[in-house]
Amino acid sequence: MKIIHTGDVHIGSALSALPPEKAAIRKREIFEGFVALTRYAKDNGVAAVLIAGDLFDENGVAPHWKKETLACIAAASPVRFFYVSGNHDNGLEFIPPLPENLFTFSQNHGWYTYDLGEGITLTGADSRNFPQAFSTPLRLPENKFNIVMLHGGEELPFSKLQNGNIDYLALGHIHKPMPKAEKLDFRGVYRYPGCPEGRGFDEVGARGFFLLEIRGGRLTNEKFLSLAKRTVQEVRVDITACESYFDVENRAFEATAQIPTGDMLKVVLCGNPRAELKKDVSLLLARLCEKFFFVKIEDITRPYINPRAFENDLTERGEFVREVGRYEMNEAFRAEVLEVGLKALGGEEIDL
Amino acid sequence: MRFISCFVSGFGKLCNQAFDLNKDIIEIKAKNGSGKTTLAAFLESMLFGLEGSRSKSVEDNARLKYEPWQGGAFGGSLTFFHAGKTYRLERKFGKTPSADSVRLYDKNNAPCYDFGENISRLGELLLGVNRETYRKSAYIPQGGVESEGFPEDTKTRLIALLSTNSEKEAGAGGAIKRLEDAEKKLRAKRAPAKGKLDEIEGELERLNRAKAECERAAGEAREEKSHVRVLQAKLAEIKGEKDTSKKKKRRGVFLVIFLALFALGVLSLSKLPALALPIFALGVGFFTAFVVGKKQRSDHETDKERLIAELARREMQLENLEGQACAFADYQAEEERLTQEKARLEKRLAAIQAAKELLIRARSNMASCYLAPVEKKCKEYAQILSESESETLRLTAEGAPIIEENGSLKPLAHYSAGAKDLIGLCTRLALAEAAFEKSSPPVLILDDPLVNLDDETTRRAKRLIRTLSKKYQIVYFTCKTERSL
Numbered sequence: 022m023k024i025i026h027t028g029d030v031h032i033g034s035a036l037s038a039l040p041p042e043k044a045a046i047r048k049r050e051i052f053e054g055f056v057a058l059t060r061y062a063k064d065n066g067v068a069a070v071l072i073a074g075d076l077f078d079e080n081g082v083a084p085h086w087k088k089e090t091l092a093c094i095a096a097a098s099p100v101r102f103f104y105v106s107g108n109h110d111n112g113l114e115f116i117p118p119l120p121e122n123l124f125t126f127s128q129n130h131g132w133y134t135y136d137l138g139e140g141i142t143l144t145g146a147d148s149r150n151f152p153q154a155f156s157t158p159l160r161l162p163e164n165k166f167n168i169v170m171l172h173g174g175e176e177l178p179f180s181k182l183q184n185g186n187i188d189y190l191a192l193g194h195i196h197k198p199m200p201k202a203e204k205l206d207f208r209g210v211y212r213y214p215g216c217p218e219g220r221g222f223d224e225v226g227a228r229g230f231f232l233l234e235i236r237g238g239r240l241t242n243e244k245f246l247s248l249a250k251r252t253v254q255e256v257r258v259d260i261t262a263c264e265s266y267f268d269v270e271n272r273a274f275e276a277t278a279q280i281p282t283g284d285m286l287k288v289v290l291c292g293n294p295r296a297e298l299k300k301d302v303s304l305l306l307a308r309l310c311e312k313f314f315f316v317k318i319e320d321i322t323r324p325y326i327n328p329r330a331f332e333n334d335l336t337e338r339g340e341f342v343r344e345v346g347r348y349e350m351n352e353a354f355r356a357e358v359l360e361v362g363l364k365a366l367g368g369e370e371i372d373l
Numbered sequence: 374m375r376f377i378s379c380f381v382s383g384f385g386k387l388c389n390q391a392f393d394l395n396k397d398i399i400e401i402k403a404k405n406g407s408g409k410t411t412l413a414a415f416l417e418s419m420l421f422g423l424e425g426s427r428s429k430s431v432e433d434n435a436r437l438k439y440e441p442w443q444g445g446a447f448g449g450s451l452t453f454f455h456a457g458k459t460y461r462l463e464r465k466f467g468k469t470p471s472a473d474s475v476r477l478y479d480k481n482n483a484p485c486y487d488f489g490e491n492i493s494r495l496g497e498l499l500l501g502v503n504r505e506t507y508r509k510s511a512y513i514p515q516g517g518v519e520s521e522g523f524p525e526d527t528k529t530r531l532i533a534l535l536s537t538n539s540e541k542e543a544g545a546g547g548a549i550k551r552l553e554d555a556e557k558k559l560r561a562k563r564a565p566a567k568g569k570l571d572e573i574e575g576e577l578e579r580l581n582r583a584k585a586e587c588e589r590a591a592g593e594a595r596e597e598k599s600h601v602r603v604l605q606a607k608l609a610e611i612k613g614e615k616d617t618s619k620k621k622k623r624r625g626v627f628l629v630i631f632l633a634l635f636a637l638g639v640l641s642l643s644k645l646p647a648l649a650l651p652i653f654a655l656g657v658g659f660f661t662a663f664v665v666g667k668k669q670r671s672d673h674e675t676d677k678e679r680l681i682a683e684l685a686r687r688e689m690q691l692e693n694l695e696g697q698a699c700a701f702a703d704y705q706a707e708e709e710r711l712t713q714e715k716a717r718l719e720k721r722l723a724a725i726q727a728a729k730e731l732l733i734r735a736r737s738n739m740a741s742c743y744l745a746p747v748e749k750k751c752k753e754y755a756q757i758l759s760e761s762e763s764e765t766l767r768l769t770a771e772g773a774p775i776i777e778e779n780g781s782l783k784p785l786a787h788y789s790a791g792a793k794d795l796i797g798l799c800t801r802l803a804l805a806e807a808a809f810e811k812s813s814p815p816v817l818i819l820d821d822p823l824v825n826l827d828d829e830t831t832r833r834a835k836r837l838i839r840t841l842s843k844k845y846q847i848v849y850f851t852c853k854t855e856r857s858l
Contacts, residue, residue, distance in 0.1 A: 040710070041707055044707075078702065079699070083695070084696060084699075330503065333501055336506055340738055341735040344734050344735040345728075354724060357721070362728035362731065365551040365732070366548045371552065
C-alpha cells in the first residue's frame with residue numbers, strides 16, 4: 022500500500038516575508054502545491070494521504086480556501102485523505118457535508134482508529150484532544166502495522182507513545198523535513214515530513230512530502246518527493262575584498278548563478294569591507310529582483326576600520342573616527358555610525 | 374628628518390635617476406612634463422608606500438599610474454637622516470600591496486631593524502602623521518593655494534584644508550550635507566514632503582484601521598453565526614414536525630364524514646327535517662376541522678420556506694463577513710513586514726544622526742586644536758610678508774586677513790587674488806608646522822605652489838619659503854625661472 026505523509030501545508034497563509042503582490046501569488050501556489058499532491062496521489066495509485074495537521078493556516082481561513090481544498094480532495098477520490106488538526110487549524114469548522122474520502126479524528130475526543138486494510142491501522146488525535154488522548158498510554162494491536170498521526174513538536178509526550186506497538190509515527194508541526202526517520206522505540210520510527218512548500222526565509226532548502234510503501238506488515242520503501250513550485254534559498258556573499266559596487270554586484274551574481282530564477286532568494290551580505298565601499302543595497306536588490314521571483318538582502322557586514330590607520334590622521338576623517346571611539350555604544354551601532362560617517366566623508370551617498 | 378638622496382629605479386616616466394637632496398632647499402627646476410610631480414609622488418611613496426586599489430582607472434589607481442613606463446623594477450630608494458643616524462630605505466612595488474617589499478639599511482648597507490616590523494609604515498613613524506595628513510600639510514601641490522572660493526577666516530580655511538576630499542562638496546561640510554540629505558530621505562522635516570519612515574508610518578496606520586475593520590467583521594460574523602445556528606435548529610425542528618400520513622388520513626376522514634353528513638342532511642330534509650339541522654351542524658363541525666387542519670399544514674410550509682430563505686440570507690452574510698474578517702491575517706503579515714523595515718530604518722536614521730553629530734564635534738575639535746597654533750604661525754608669517762613699515766599684514770580675531778596701510782585698515786578681500794593666495798600659502802605652511810609640532814620637522818615638498826601668483830606676491834612668497842628653510846628642509850619644484858628661489 023502506498024501512503025503519502027505530509028502536513029503543515031498552511032493553505033491561506035498570510036506570508037509576512039513577502040510584499041502583498043508577491044504574497045498573493047505565493048498563497049495561490051501553496052494551494053496549487055497541495056492540488057499537485059492530490060493529483061500525484063490519484064495518478065500513482067496512492068491509497069491514503071496522511072495530513073499531519075495545519076492543512077490551513079488559521080481557523081478563520083477565507084471560506085473559499087476551505088471550499089476549494091475540499092473540492093480538490095473530493096476530486097482525488099478514491100484516494101482517502103486522513104487529517105488531524107494542528108495548532109493553526111485546531112478550531113477550524115467545515116460546513117458539512119465533507120467529501121466522502123476525507124476522514125477526521127474528532128469522533129471520540131481522543132484517539133480514533135481507522136483500518137486501512139492490508140493489516141494496516143491508522144490512529145490519530147486532533148491537537149485539541151491531546152489531554153484526553155494522552156491520559157492513558159496508547160496500546161495498539163501487536164499483529165498489525167500501526168501508523169499513528171499527530172501534530173506536535175518536541176512538547177509531545179514521546180514516552181507515552183513508546184512501547185505501544187507503533188510502527189510509524191507520522192508527525193507534523195516542524196517545517197524542516199527529516200530525511201531519515203528516527204527511532205521511536207524498539208519497534209517504530211517517527212518523522213516530520215516538513216512543509217510541502219517553503220513560505221518564508223526561515224524555510225530554506227528543499228521542501229516536499231514522503232511517499233511510503235508498506236508491504237507484508239513492513240515499511241519497504243520510502244522516498245522524499247518535491248512538487249514545490251519554488252525553493253527558498255539563502256546565499257552568503259562575502260564582500261570583504263570588494264572595492265566598488267561593481268565588485269559587489271559581480272560577487273552577488275556569481276554566488277547566485279546556479280539558483281533557478283523562480284526561487285525565493287535571501288542574499289546575506291557579509292564580511293568586513295572597507296567603510297567607504299558603496300554597497301548600494303537598494304540597487305543590488307533591484308538588479309537581483311529582475312532575475313529572481315523574490316529577493317531579500319540582509320546586510321550583516323561590519324566595515325573594516327583599523328584604528329591604527331587613523332591614529333596619526335589629523336584630518337577630520339581621523340578625528341571623526343576618534344570621536345566615535347570616545348563614546349560608549351553598542352559595537353554594531355558603532356560600526357554603522359562609522360560606516361555612514363566615512364561614506365559621507367568620502368563623498369559617497371548614504372545607503373538607506 | 375632630512376632627505377639626503379634618492380634613486381628612482383622605475384616610477385612612471387622616471388627611470389634609473391639619482392637625485393641629490395642633501396640641501397636646505399632642494400630646488401628642482403625643469404620644464405612641464407619632465408616628471409616633477411612624479412618625483413614628488415615618488416618621495417611620498419617612499420615614505421608611505423603605494424595604496425592598493427582595484428580600480429581600472431589610472432587616476433584612481435596609483436599602481437597603474439606610476440607603473441614604470443619603460444618596464445623593469447618598480448620602486449627605488451631614499452636615503453635620509455633621522456635621530457642622528459643615516460638610513461637607506463628601499464621599496465619595490467608589485468601589482469598589489471601584498472607583493473610589495475620594503476627594506477631598511479644603515480649607512481654601512483647592513484639591514485637595519487630600528488623600526489621593527491613596522492617599516493612599511495615608516496613615514497607614519499617618522500613624521501607622526503598618516504598619508505592623508507601628510508598630503509594636507511607637508512605636501513603642497515600645484516594649485517594648493519588657489520584664491521578661488523577663498524574663505525576669509527582661518528577656522529574655515531583650516532577646516533577646508535583638513536577636510537578629507539579635495540572636492541569642494543566633500544569634506545565635513547559636504548559630508549554633513551550628505552548625512553542631512555539621507556536623514557531627510559528617511560524623515561521629512563516638514564509636510565507635505567515624506568521620508569521613507571513617514572510613508573511606512575502612514576501605511577501602518579492604514580493597516581491598523583483595516584485590521585480594526587476586520588475585527589468588527591469578525592465580531593459581526595460571530596453574531597451572525599449564532600443566528601445561523603438558531604435558524605438551523607429551528608429548521609431542523611420544523612423539518613422534524615412532518616406532515617404525517619396519519620394527519621393527512623385524519624383530514625381525509627373529516628372531509629369524507631363532512632361530505633357524507635352533507636349528503637345525509639340533504640336526504641333528511643325531505644324525510645326527517647327535524648334531524649337535518651343537527652346533521653348539517655355536525656357536518657359543518659367536520660368541515661371546520663378539515664379546513665383548520667389544512668390551514669395548519671399551509672402555515673407550517675410557509676414557516677419552513679421563510680426559515681430556509683432567512684437561513685440562506687444569513688449564511689451568505691456570514692460568508693461575506695468571514696471573508697472580510699480573514700483579511701486580518703494578511704494585514705497583520707504586512708504590518709509585521711513593515712514594522713521590521715521601520716525598525717531597520719529607524720536604526721539607520723539613528724546612525725546617520727549620530728554620525729552627523731559626531732562629525733560636527735570632530736570638526737569643532739579639530740578646528741579648536743589647530744586654530745590657535747595656525748593663527749599664531751600665520752601672524753608670524755604676516756610679519757615676514759609685510760614689506761615696509763607703512764604696510765602691515767594682519768589677521769583679525771576671526772583670522773580674516775587685513776592690511777594696515779598708513780594707519781587705515783583694509784580687508785584683504787578688497788585686494789588682489791595674489792594676496793589671498795599668499796594667505797592661503799601661509800595657512801598651509803602654518804598647518805604643516807602645527808601638525809608636526811610633536812614629531813620631527815618634516816621635509817616640506819612644494820610642487821610649484823606659486824604658479825598662480827603675480828610677480829609681487831611671488832617675490833614675497835619666495836622670501837617666506839627661504840625663511841622657512843632655516844627650520845625645514847624644503848623640496849621645491851618649479852618649471853619657471855621667475856619662480857625659482
